[in-house]
Amino acid sequence: GSLSRSLLPVGVTGRKLWSEAGRKKKNKRRRGGRKESPPVLLLATMPGRNKAKSTCSCPDLRPNGQDVGDGGRVVRVGSEGSLGNAGDPEIVKSPSDPKQYRYIKLQNGLQALLISDISNLEGKTGNTTDEEEEEEEDEDEDDDDDDDDDDDDEDSGAEIEDDDEEGFDEEDDFDDEERDHDDDLDTEDNELEELEARTEARKKTTEKQSAAALCVGVGSFADPDDLPGLAHFLEHNLGMLKYNLYQGFELFFNQKQKCLLFFRWAQFFIHPLMIRDAIDREVEAVDSEYQLARPSDANRKEMLFGSLARPGHPMGKFFWGKILKLRRNTHIGSSKKYFCLVVPIRKIHALTITWALPPQQQHYRVKPLHYISWLVGHEGKGSILSYLRKKCWALALFGGNGETGFEQNSTYSVFSISITLTDEGSEHFYEVAHTVFQYLKMLQKLGPEKRIFEEIQKIEDNEFHYQEQVLEVTFLLRVIAEALNQLVPHKANLVLLSGANEGKCDLKEKWFGTQYSVEDVENTWAELWQNNFELNPDLHLPAENKYIASDFTLKAFDCPETEYPVKIVKTPQGCLWYKKDSKFKIPKGNMPPPAKVVVLFDIFVNILTHNLAEPAYEADVAQLEYKLVAGEHGLIIRVKGFNHKLPLLFQLIIDYLAEFSSTPAVFAMITEQLKKTYFNILIKPETLAKDVRLLILEYARWSMIDKYRALMDGLSLDSLLSFVQEFKSQLFVEGLVQGNVTSTVSVTFFSFYSKLNFMPLEQEMPVQFQVVELPSGHHLCKVRALNKGDANSEVTVYYQSGTRSLREYTLMELLVMHMEEPCFDFLRTKQTLGYHVYPTCRNTSGILGFSVTVGTQATKYNSEIVDRKIEEFLASFEEKIENLTEEAFNTQVTALIKLKECEDTHLGEEVDRNWNEVVTQQYLFDRLAHEIEALKSFSKSDLASWFKAHRGPGSKMLSVHVVGYGKHEPEEDGAPSGEDSGACEGMQLLYLPTSPLLADSTIPITDIRAFTSTLNLLPFHKIVK
Known part of the structure; x- marks a missing residue:
């Protein structure tokens, strides 16, 4: 509780939506380190090379109180001859940072930064940093750098089903019968006493992470x-x-x-x-x-940009590597003024304007590119994006330097501005570029503004004191002006990505096969940009930011302190959970709607986000974060940041929600972009595989293809406004407040919803899908990938367990932990089937299972061969488990216990875990403690018996294959092939026949709806005991 930040997630659901709240990947297996020695992070650069720029000024400091002995070993002696743990006082660090830092340089020239963190070990306490890592649930398809990772994280042995790239969260199914709606005040008091008792009884020893680099x-x-x-x-x-x-x-x-x-x-x-x-x-x-990497537009654009460098420049090298040893060809010189037309893989219109600047690393104390990007990327009044949005030409803008090795090194620094365009905007891309140049010219004429710099500095200073350390920056007008004056039209490279460029591009980049053309800028625009063009009066500097926090007082407790959240509000319209230390959320909704209603909900949340972009941007730059997520069963509103001005932001969101409106132009722009979003999700084999798997397992789920086709059929603005009105009329609101907020203020947050004037739901709704019970046997659903230029295939073999207990969930988690290394060794290292290979413990809407996934290429392997190899691995693993020694078993149990005992490194981890319990209506806030107790009770025979039972006769097995395009996967009659054939515009699943390899051992699924319509439904289930 040493940090004055708060986190506020909220979910709302209405009558026409299913009542499942959104959720991220929570309940992953906790990752930790050794307890035997204090965690140390060692950062070093070798002599004679460029130094890495640290976030502290340690490379410029001399070692304090250190003796470099024989062999270059550093010895630091305390006052009584013992080793001391004091850090170098010259290293500036955040007041709320309990770690100690020491900079040393060895005799061999190696420079090192030592970081000691022994706070809260062995019962000792210390201040903890309130670092809130940004949650990656917003996977905006407009961002060209988006990797769109789904739930199948190979670093995670325990997974709760998570939804697709667009940020929708899918969660466990839980039995509503276990939710007691008759709790009165006495019950809540008893709950409070029980939680206080558990808090006192809990073990105080925790694990901490160690790292070295x-x-x-x-x-x-x-x-x-x-x-x-x-x-x-x-x-x-x-x-x-x-x-x-x-x-x-x-x-x-x-x-x-x-x-x-x-x-x-x-x-x-x-x-x-x-x-x-x-x-x-x-x-x-x-x-x-x-x-x-080849199907990624971001990778293709970077490779193309590098290929246009002068011959001999290292940025033109091919960094990825492939089987064939190829020599680099002659590159196009960068001195010629041109722009590029590029054909993207995804459905997207994007204009990227890039400048190659002199190296900027030496100016890390001034950060000139940070200053420029802060203004260029601003979304408030007078900004580039605000102007373009009003014209319905652009949806998003990203500007700056990513500080990757490609964008910033000792030879150059890149400054780029990437704008996601609408269909109309792509037709006016010259005007869009001109708007950017006008804004930059306005900045150049005004020169660096100290007011703006000090505002950025104030925001960063707040972060420095209450989150991670950042380097104190210095306002040097000359350095900023020099960088700013480089950003002129005649030094810019323009790249336009658009599907409309198909057929116009006669060149192909050597390594990634990107189709492009190099064009001269139209004479009209070239002449205009060479002259002293006029400024745009609609573009100006941002006004003073009212959201910057200035009150960091730590709030006193106004109720008994507890280790876990307690319910402090309960009404027919919602309830509120509270724990002093960070966050607010609200979930749920109703009966399974038609696909078009789900799409209308997506449109609604996207337009609401669009409407908030300008008025809420000042809060965003002041480190107050908000997120709106269209969950499968309701609206999630998440707010976090310094508590001083957090109510202003939350109230702003509720005001815009209550007074929702849209113009026809904005409606058309958002629906067109949503079509691209759905399309871009579907053409990725890994996300299509997940969509197919969940379409089979979760009853009444609409697939992304269903949503795409519903959107293509056409929706009206009137139908959206009618839907929103009905949605807001009946709601159930559930929230969690955690952070530097009193319970009294938390209730005030909850009262903001009164402006919505909604009625309670007529009936309680479940917060998950119901899951079908797979029949015994091996079922195979094999479909063709939707991007005909993509060789990547995805194979997942899933075993369904059923409605299981918390003890069995933990046992499966332990099993997958045992499985990870041999799975990787067998399928990737020895069989070389693919790059992504991992087992996963799956909690699909409360139904337990596990799976093994392999990402492979159709140019190398047939998907059925991969499926067979997965079965070979599982058979060998069964033998390995049976022959497991007691020592090896106990080692893994101990390791998993230590991982779960590892203390939270920042407030967000605890908040995510607590919110997951609220949003799934499980409310088992001490889940980790129960899982640790279960682990202590397991024996080796438990593990072997459980695995054998799920692999033996009667096992329920589902294989999902998304098949790429290549020589090992035969083409269907009449189906186009090759890299230039594009994606399947019809967006319809093409079921593939089973080959003789698996024909006798599998049951084919050639129509998902027909298959699932005959299956029994498992009951709603919560894994809580």
Whole structure:
């Protein structure tokens, strides 16, 4: 409670929506580190190389109170001769940061930053940072850099089903019969006493994470011309003799000039390994990663941009690597003034304007590009985006430097502005570019403004004091002006991505096959931009920001302190959970609606977000974050940030919700963009595979294809306004407030909803889908991928367990933990089936199961061969589990217990966990403690018996194949093939026949609706006991 920040998520549902609240991937297996020694983070650069710019000023400091002894070892002696733990006082850190920092330089030239964090260990307490990591549930398809990771995270052994890229959250199904609506005040008092007792009884020892990193000044820029991708390839072959090949490190991350490695460095440098059979396997892995990257417009655009550099410049190198050893061809010189037309993979219109600037790394204390991007990316009145939105030309704008190795290094720095255009905007892209140039010219004429700089500095200072450390910046007008004056039209590169460019592009980028053309700027615009063009009076600097917090007083408790949230409001219209320390949310809704109603809900939330963009942007830059999510069963409103001005933002959102309106132009713009969003989700094999799997398992779910087709059939603004009115008329609101907020203020937040004037729901609605019971046997649903230029296939083999207890859920979690390493070793390392290989513990709307997923390529393997190999692995794993030693079993149990005991590193982790319990109506806030107790009760025979029972006769098995395009997957009659054939505009599932390989052992699914209509439904279920 040392931080004055609050988190406020909210979900609302209406009569016409299912009453499931949105949720992220919570309840993942907690990841932790060793307790035996204090966590240490070591950051170092090798001598003679460019230093990595740290977020503190330590590279400029001399070691304080340190002796460098023989061999370069650093010794620090306390007053009584013992080792001290005091940090260097010269290193500036946040007042709320309990860690100690020390900078040292060894005799061999290695520079290191040591970070010690021993707060809250062994019963000791200390201030904790209130860092709120941004939740990645907003997977906006407008962002070209979006990787659209779904729930299948290979780092997670325990997963709760999560929904698609658009930010919809899918959650567990839970039995409404277990929800007691007869709780009175006495019951709530008893609950409070019980929670207080559990708080006192809870073990105080916790686990903390450890980490170490090494930065070496060499990377992909150093690749030889005849071995493109060498640095990336070496990433896959790191290993050392003592620690058995590749098991000695956690992660290797390769950038253009630097390599960041997590592993046991000493042995790596003493005896690195390069084993021939490992090399052959990892060539396949590198190629698989390249194949996965090829359909990404962001990767293709970056590769194209690099290819247009002057011949010989390292940015023109091919960093990914592939099986064939190819030499770099001659690049187009960058001195010519031009713009590029590009044909994207996804349905998108985007204009990217890029400048190559002199290196800016040395100005890290001034941060000139941060100042410029803050203004260029502003969304308030007078901004570029505000002007373009009013003309219905643009939906989003991103500007700045991403500080990746490609965008910022010792040879250049990139400043780019990427604008997501509407259909109309793509026809006026010259006018859009001119608006950008007018804004930049206005900034150049005004020069750097100290008021703006100090406002940014104030916001960053708030973050510095109450979140992670950031470097104190200095206002140097000359440095900012020099960078700003580089951003002129004649030095800009323009790239227009649009499907309308199909047929206009006669060039193809060598490595990713991107179709593009290089055009001269039209004479009219070229002449205008060379002259002293007029400024736009609608563009101006932002006004003073009223949302910047100034009151950071820590609020005193106005009710008994508890470890877990307690219910402080309960009415027929909703209820509120409270814990002093961070967040507010609200869920739920109604009967299964037709697909078009679900689409109308998506449109409603998108337009509401659009309407809020300008008035709420000042709050956003003041570190007050908000998110609106169209969940499967209701609206989620999430607000977080410094509590001082948080009520202003929350009330603003409720006001816009209560007074919702839309113009025909905005309605047309949003619906057109939503078509692209649905389309872009569907053309990815991994998201289509998830959509198909959940369409089979969850009764009454509408697939993304259903939604896409409903939208293509046409919807009207009148139908939207009627839907919104009906939606707001009957609601159930459930919320959680956690943070530096008193319970009294929390109730005030809840009262804001009175402006909506809604009635209670006529009947209580479940917060999940009902799940079908799979019949015994191996069922196979095999469909063709929807992007005909994509070789990637996705194969998931799923075993359904059923309605299980918390103990069985934890047992499955332990099983998957045992499975992870042998799964990776068998399917990826030895069989080289694909880059993404992982087992997952699945909680699908309360129904337990587990799966193994492999991402492969149709250019290398048939999906049925991959399915067969997964079964081979599971058979070998069954034998491995039966022969597991007691020592190995106990080691894994202990490891999982330590992971679950690992303390939360920031407030957001605890809030996410608590909100998950509220939004799924489980309310088991001490779930981790119950899971730890269950783990202590398991035996080796429990594990073996459970796995054998689910793999034996009568097992319920579902394989989902999304099949890519390549030589190992035969084409259907009349189906076009090849990279230039584009995506399937009809957006209809094409079921593929089973080959003789699996024909005798599987039951084909060739019509999902027909298959599921005959199946029994499992009861709603909560995994709470």
